[in-house]
Amino acid sequence: MDQIYLAVTIFLSFWLIIYVFRRKLEKYNLTVYPFFILWRKKAREYWFPRFSRSKGYRVYEKIALPLGFLLMIAGISTILYVIIEMLTIKPNQTPTIALKPIIPGLTISISQLPYILLAIAVSVAIHEIFHALSATSNNVKVKNGGVLLLGIFPGAFVEPDEDDFNKSTTDAKLKIIAAGIVINLVLALIALPFSFELPYLPSELSQGIMIEGIVNNSPAANASIHAGDVICYINGYHVTTLSQLHELLYKYNTVFITLKHPNGTLSNVTVNVPDHLLGVYVTYYIPDYLIAILTFFTWLFIVNFSLAVFNAAPLIITDGGKLFTELLKRVLGEGNGEKISYYLQSLFLLIFIFAIFLSNRPLG
Structure with a gap:
């Protein structure tokens, strides 16, 4: 609601200033009426x-x-x-x-x-x-x-x-x-x-796997992985689809994950996944500029x-x-x-x- 009040204030202030100086703006071929x-x-x-x-x-x-x-x-x-x-x-x-x-x-x-x-x-x-x-x-x-x-x-x-x-x-x-x-x-x-x-084709645009939530006491939680992190690589393989994520988790019992954090920094974590489950809720990661x-x-x-x-x-x-x-x-x-x-x-x-x-x- 505060954003609405701020937007309305800016809107009314802008038009008030424009209307006050309407005579001076005429020499620039500008015609001003209310709003x-x-x-x-x-x-x-x-x-x-x-x-x-x-x-x-x-x-x-x-x-x-x-x-x-x-x-x-x-x-x-x-x-x-x-x-x-x-x-x-x-x-x-x-x-x-x-x-x-x-x-x-x-x-x-x-x-x-x-x-x-x-x-x-x-x-x-x-x-x-x-x-x-x-x-x-x-x-x-x-x-x-x-x-x-x-x-x-x-x-x-x-x-x-x-x-x-x-x-x-x-x-x-x-x-x-x-x-x-x-x-x-x-x-x-x-x-x-x-x-x-x-x-509707996120896998074509995805540049990683976004973590939306963490299961309590899961391998991801124990490795200090947080919601908002993006899985970029697992054991050196670039991961952009859910099928790639599942394939790599079922292939290894220990995975070396490269994460991209919300502030843009990268870090590496080693996670033991004896049941081949990371314990995360995920979606595709699409960069802000693509969105x-x-x-x-x-x-x-x-x-x-x-x-x-x-x-x-x-x-x-x-x-x-x-x-x-x-x-x-x-x-x-x-x-x-x-x-x-x-x-x-x-x-x-x-x-x-x-x-x-x-x-x-x-x-x-």
């Missing part, structure tokens, strides 16, 4: 034209267009599924899907915050770059670009030239919008094997999958909303399409908020 800061600058008109106008990138755009609409359907379907499940779920059951807001210290550990912020920054930056690439691909100039901070969450944006965008064809507009949506799906697929699959990498990729997947699905849903403020509007304008005409799109997006937004409310109500 919101925006930096906007004139951007290059065309982004990497050799790449964005290549055949390969235009194939991506052609694939991204239908995928964008499929993700829109997936977003709406997910929201409706959450509502149905939450209304029909029995008390004390665990829902398969729930919409939980990210609130450091409450819904997630504060220790996860750096990984989340980095994942958001990378994801949003690449998302906006692909909007800019598709604008260039479709001969629409980019007017401005910038970054923002909303509370603690970073963001980025590019602004196509409004006249160029409005004069472009509906297909061009849809491609520009869909390119950003679908690249988040691509990033999610790239991050997936590094996030959820690799942790950090896997944690980042886990959040990279979560952030990008969420963006791909919910940013594609037509919720007024999303790319899916823009996609939906351009589609209805093409089908129903400029005026009617935009008006109907606004009403439908307002309805979907209310449904989305209702799904979040249901996901966070007590079930017991």
